[in-house]
Amino acid sequence: MRRRIVMSMLAGATLLASTLLGTGAPAARAADVPAEFGTDWHDPVTAAPPVSVPKGAKSCQVTLAEAQFRDFTPYQGTYTPPRGCGDRWSKVVLRLDGKVKGRQYDRLGYLHVGGVEVLRTSTPEPSPDGIEWHVEKDVTRYSDTFRTAQDVEMLIGNVVDDTYTGVIDVKATLTFYEGRAQPAAVPDKVLTLTDGTTLTTPRNSERIVAEVYATGSGGGCEEFWYLTVADPASYSCKADKGPYREVQIKVDGQLAGIAAPFPNVWTGGWSNPFLWYVIPGPRAFDVKPIEYDLTPFAGLLNDGRPHQVEVSVAGVPEGQAGWSAPVNVLVWQDAHRARVTGKLTGATASDPANSSVYTPGSGEYRVDTDAGHRFTAAGYLDTSHGRVTTTVSRTLANTSVHRWNDGETTDALDATWTDDQKITVTAAGGAPRTTATRRTYTMDGAITVGADDRLRTELTLGDRATVVGAGGGRSRLDDTYRGDATYTLGVPRDQRHAVGTSSERYRLYGPGGCYDRSLATEQGVLTEDRSGC
Secondary structure, three states: OOOOOOOEEOOOOOOOOOOOOOOOOOOOOHHHOOOOOOOOOOOOOOOOOOOOOOOOOOEEEEEEEEEEEOOOOOEEEEEOOOOOOOOOEEEEEEEEEEEEOOOOOOOEEEEEEOOEEEEEEEOOOOOOOOEEEEEEEEOHHHHHHHOOOEEEEEEEOOOOOOOOOOOEEEEEEEEEEEOOOOHHHOOOEEEEOEOOOEEOOOOOEEEEEEEEOOEEOOOOHHHHHHHOEOOOOOOOOEOOOOOOOEEEEEEOOEEEEEEOOOOOOOOOOOOOHHHOOOOOOOOOOOOOOEEEEOHHHHHHHOOOOOEEEEEEEEOOOOOOOOEEOOEEEEEEEOOOOOOOEEEEEEEEEOOOEEEEEEEEOOOEEEEEEEEEEEEEEEEEEEEOOEEEEEEEEEEEEEEEEEEEEHHHOEEEEEEEEEEEEEEEEEEOOOOOEEEEEEEEEEEEEEEEEOOOOEEEEEEEEEEEEEEEOOOOOEEEEEEEEEEEEEEEOOOOHHHOOOEEEEEEEEEEEEOOEEEEEEEEEEOOEEEEEEEOO
16 A cells, blocks of 8 residues: 555653644545455554644755665765755654665664764565555754755665565655744754763853664564573563663763653564554654753763763663664753863762562463662853853653463563652742653553464553643653564465454643544554544
8 A cells, every 4th residue: 555644753851742633534435354364454554643844834855874784784875964945944854764675674874964863763564465554753952963955864774685576676865844943842953972971061061861673683582581580580681680770870970860761662562563564563663862961961062072971771781682772962052151061969879770570380470570779960050141050850660460371371561650840940039940751651552472373462552641831831742652463473475364463652742732642453454544632
């Protein structure tokens, strides 16, 4: 099917930029739904809203990359800023168009402009007849990078042979909308780490935020880190400290931030590609970066010297690969002072809690995990507008129950992760202003294999966030995916007799309005596309 469906994911921490109301596409009639999956299905689609763009603004488009990926050779090219749209933009939108046909695994990819990671993505698995997909992302925050000519590198690592025939064909463009964005949303500088760990910031930095595109992947157990178990439990994926993972950032060896990784599920995940052929899991095509506010450390970083910034994932067994964590650093500068001084006044962390209790049974096994960590950093800067104190606190928690049996023909997980952050900024002579963000990720699923070699996966995923701004405004995101699919193992593709349903509801509420869209599929046919608040 060649129906073009626009897919997009919100970028950055803003949960609601404008009122976005869509109209649903016509749903298939019951008579149009086949008894099982065939050789073709609906192109991938997500319920997330498109990127909002300014009406009537002049726009210019630039092609970043156009490539076919057959192996692990990156595309390399050059970027030239647009002509005719100035060098200040109210919005910059990245668009990725892709197509693939035949047989192929899900693949991970990245797009770098001037060394800055502007997109981390994964691909859908194709139908024999072929699919097309489209991704949009708001990349206005990288405007500093886009103002000058840059090298471009893109890679979607792939393997093409007699069995896996799918060549991944993509085109990436930037569309620039003339005008000025809100200064608070767009940093003055976008930096990368020299040699992977070295950072030198401008001496007048007054706000510093690190972005980390953290993904567990590579086909090994760290792709499914949330299912790993410690000894003495008998399970195929082991980790000496169990399933708890935490992405940490350090400045000159000192802990500077903690975060819960999002439990990404790619389009071959949970042993069942039929779950994801039409509706991918949350964030699968547009991986969101973790954000760390490093402003309390700005007094240290502003000394003009290089500093070491390192990212690691706690809980990964020593010596084991499987995580990627590239870093961008966003810097806002004091326009009226060449040098801003200050001090880190405190950085404290609780002792990490990580309990993973194994309960053996007669052919059935269980691991209960209860883990968490707290961190707080505070510091001040003497800016051109007075002393400004910033305090960042973050609290992480993870609970899960993992059950399986001999042979792992039954394998189930019910897990929740919470990541609560408060950022309090106190300007000279002013009252403290606090922004509080609560992120909650959920995963509740089970895989069963019957005596007839029929594999069934039932899975519900949740991506939720609530933000209460310093002015009291509240925004809420709720993105929920549900899937149930069954097929026969160990037989050619045309003998799998696969059946499956999937659905997604994406809701976004806030001071700017609301957005609510629901999708549903059956045997690869889109049966519902409904919007409205």
